[in-house]
Amino acid sequence: MTGRIHCCVGLSFLVVLLTPTAPAQETAEYFRQNCLSCHTIGGGQLTGPDLKDVTQRQDREWLVRFMLDPVDVIAGGDPYAEQLLEESRGVIMPALADLTADRAAALLDLIEAESQLEQSQFRGVEVSDEPFTPADVELGWRLFAGRTRLANGGPACLACHTVRGLEGLSGGKLGPDLSRVYERLGGRRNLEAWLLAPATPTMLPLFRQHPLEPDEVPPLVALFEERAQTGGEDTSPAVLNFFFLGLGGTVLLLVVFDAAWKKRFRSVRTALLRAAGEER
Numbered sequence: 001m002t003g004r005i006h007c008c009v010g011l012s013f014l015v016v017l018l019t020p021t022a023p024a025q026e027t028a029e030y031f032r033q034n035c036l037s038c039h040t041i042g043g044g045q046l047t048g049p050d051l052k053d054v055t056q057r058q059d060r061e062w063l064v065r066f067m068l069d070p071v072d073v074i075a076g077g078d079p080y081a082e083q084l085l086e087e088s089r090g091v092i093m094p095a096l097a098d099l100t101a102d103r104a105a106a107l108l109d110l111i112e113a114e115s116q117l118e119q120s121q122f123r124g125v126e127v128s129d130e131p132f133t134p135a136d137v138e139l140g141w142r143l144f145a146g147r148t149r150l151a152n153g154g155p156a157c158l159a160c161h162t163v164r165g166l167e168g169l170s171g172g173k174l175g176p177d178l179s180r181v182y183e184r185l186g187g188r189r190n191l192e193a194w195l196l197a198p199a200t201p202t203m204l205p206l207f208r209q210h211p212l213e214p215d216e217v218p219p220l221v222a223l224f225e226e227r228a229q230t231g232g233e234d235t236s237p238a239v240l241n242f243f244f245l246g247l248g249g250t251v252l253l254l255v256v257f258d259a260a261w262k263k264r265f266r267s268v269r270t271a272l273l274r275a276a277g278e279e280r
Contacts, residue, residue: 037198038091049087052120070093140224146158161176175203
């Protein structure tokens with residue numbers, strides 16, 4: 001019996017040693033949600049640089065300072081920061097509100113550990129260079145417009161964005177026009193990485209619990225690639241149409257209410273006149 005207890009204790013201790021600690025898991029998840037849309041570790045440059053061995057290219061103190069406030073470091077004229085900005089085609093890394101110095105240091109520890117691996121879990125997505133088909137583009141339209149529901153229950157792109165060629169009243173205006181997002185993000189690979197882990201303050205909380213499935217991303221990329229090839233932003237008169245539709249509906253409601261209240265007023269007035277006549 002004692003031997004079994006010792007064996008169980010030994011196995012439990014071994015499991016604890018081999019299982020990543022909670023902080024390490026939290027750091028990895030934080031990187032996945034906030035960094036992977038623009039950076040890989042060993043997978044090449046996306047919008048931002050490949051972070052493999054980044055602590056060998058720049059000292060940790062500088063990296064933490066840059067992570068906490070990229071705009072301030074760039075504005076200070078730092079040559080390495082300006083080089084990163086040029087390589088990122090002018091895209092400035094957003095400052096994350098919940099990023100602290102301790103968390104930044106933990107992220108650098110994670111990057112160092114992942115850099116030692118033959119293949120990091122954050123190497124990024126493998127993207128096919130095969131041409132998209134018309135069926136891919138059509139499925140992209142259906143996903144964008146919500147005619148085909150996203151598997152994990154996320155909102156359709158239409159709720160916040162528009163794209164040129166969208167039928168009806170066009171899309172939402174909360175987010176930017178996505179007609180040329182393929183060009184802005186620099187092609188398939190960057191766009192697929194972004195869609196798999198959108199890190200904007202608006203999209204992150206929406207898709208943290210309802211991420212896109214890997215097979216839902218290529219059709220959307222196909223749509224955006226096709227839209228980019230034809231060029232231009234959404235110039236549909238959807239907003240003006242919506243205004244006139246709302247104005248027409250308001251006028252119609254006023255007419256209906258006016259007719260209803262007139263009828264009611266006349267019936268009340270008739271009753272009052274009759275009562276007055278009877279009293280005489």
